[in-house]
Amino acid sequence: MKVTIYEVARVVGAKNDVTVYEDGPLNKVEFDSRLIVEGDLFVPLKGARDGHDFIPVAVENGCAITFSEKEVAAPHILVEDCLLAFQALAAYYLEKMQVQVIAVTGSNGKTTTKDMIHDILATTFVTYKTQGNYNNEIGLPYTVLHMPDNTEKLVLEMGQDHLGDIHLLSEIAKPSLAVITLFGEAHLEFFGSREQIAQGKLQIADGMPAGATLLLPNDSIGDAYLPSQQQLVRFGEGGEIYLTSLSENKTSLTFTTNFIDGAITLPVTGKYNATNAMVASYVGKCLGISDEAIKVALAQLQLTRNRTEWKKAGNGADILSDVYNANPTAMRLILETFSSIPANDNGKKIAVLADMKELGDQSVALHQKMITSLSPDSLDTLFFYGQDIEGLAQLASQMFPIGKVYFFRKNEAEDQFEELVARVLECVGAHDQVLLKGSNSMHLDQLVVALENR
Known part of the structure; x- marks a missing residue:
């Protein structure tokens, strides 16, 4: 980091005379404070504990100076x-180092797209x-x-929980x-509608210079909030950039x-x-790659x-793990991908689906709408885990053969996670494919580990 103590004090408008140091x-x-080493700047933030309580620890670890x-x-x-x-x-x-910033946000795919842009x-x-x-x-300034120090391009992911979050980051x-x-629909609980989500996402343009390029889906949901100073490039069907062909198998797509x-091949499915890769490629083209x-x-x-x-279970079964987060769009997309993949010889197609969080008053209804993505023609066995997903489990039990749909409850009074794990381990055979999808707080990652270690 190329800054000095006096420089930082000037930038942040220090209220004390730092020249005494x-x-x-x-x-x-x-x-x-545990990460502080000799010569660092400590920033005591207020969270579960007030960071000011840890200033003595930071000093002991060698911090040159602290905000306070x-x-x-x-x-x-x-x-x-602070x-x-x-x-x-x-x-x-950022202004001092003259680094070009490429920002990425979105309800789905922002981390993957960020990774792709970075690699390109x-x-x-x-x-x-x-x-x-x-x-x-906190994470973006960090x-x-x-x-x-020699960074030329900086790819920043921007998340939002509430309206105004993206404005600040931009x-x-x-x-x-x-x-x-x-x-x-991510974080619908805090926004109320997709229109408000779109409004928040479009605030990514608030800090952009006039004439800068903003890539966005060809979706009219945000048209009322489109910026007027930036060059808009729509992607998807009917947009300026689009896919002209696509083929997919279990571990890659072209x-x-x-x-x-020519064709682009990715070592991932979906x-x-x-x-995401098309958008990342366009960013690369814009920057001369x-x-x-x-x-x-x-x-x-x-x-x-x-x-x-894709992972491997201990008994040889194929695991499609997508357990970091979940919302209706993401769950529909991964179910579409998983359903379209041919089953292994003598193998079953099993889906383990858990609650999608932060969907607010619409949560139960949005879970139930997932029934259109579940078909006994492409899926053999379904496991549901959570609370708001129970209605979807009931609908699925009416479509699928008896004994092919299981529901395990998780609420304030009861958590049947151990029963879920035991039944999934019992059901998954060596030639099967199993999809796991749910919000991070549902801890399906622990089921992934159990399958890997069985």
């Missing part, structure tokens, strides 16, 4: 709000990206302040190119577009990933863990 370069910034909202017995930069100071420092640092740009530029799920008002990052992958010469480099990067793609991933 010796100036010097700062090593890095941390908000976890009160006078403390340690070298400190006195600020009104989080705002942290964000202001990140915005300043990394063929030609020194590129850094959001690590893990550091995509909020990512900015942890990028390598104003900090000021992206020169941005992508919205999908206007879906597609062509209307703007890349038709939605072809769209050759068609050949784009194809090579996508053929060698390395995705963030816990997204759609």
